[in-house]
Structures are given as C-alpha cells and as structure tokens.
Amino acid sequence: MSRQSDNKNTKQVRIDAELHKLLKIEAAETRSTIKRLIESIILESYDPTTNKWKK
Template identity: 65%
Template sequence: MKSQQSDTKTTRQVRIDAGLHQLLKIEAARRQTTIKNLVEDCLAELLEVKGKNL
C-alpha cells in the first residue's frame, strides 16, 4: 500500500514523541538555536568516533 503522506520534500523527516519534541523545543530556545541544529549537534556528538583516524 502506498503512503498517503502529502510531504514530497527531498529531505528526511523523523517522527518523535510530543513530549520529547517539547523538551527539544525548550532546550533549543534556551540555547537560542533551532531544533534541527540542536538535534544535528547532539547526533554528531553521539556518533563521533573517538580514538580512531578514519
């Protein structure tokens, strides 16, 4: 069955819980940044390879 979602953008979206979204929104406002930038920074830090030269 084909998805009926009307979003045809070429970017990817991630669905998150409303409570998590609210926490991200508050933290992004506190840091004076966007939710997207906050999530990207956190993911980059989380996925960082430490101690290896690639």
C-alpha cells in the first residue's frame, strides 16, 4: 500500500509519448489545452446519469 496521500480533487492521467504528441498538436490547432481535450473526450464517452461508459 502506498504511503502517499492524495487529497486533491484532480487526478493525473498518464499517456504515452505518441498520444501526448497528437494531443499537443490538436490542442495547438484548436487553441485549447491538453487538459480540456481530455476532459471533452471523457465527457463525450461517459454518461453520468447511468454511471456507464458509452459504446
């Protein structure tokens, strides 16, 4: 068990280098941030009313 305590409301997302590169390019082209892109992808893929991932 980890001894680290994470009391923050935010979470870290680990992505590989190639995905990071693609997100960085998309963020620059859309004048957005990687964080906003990831959040929008999650919101499009998750249904909070049913607590399930969309297919």
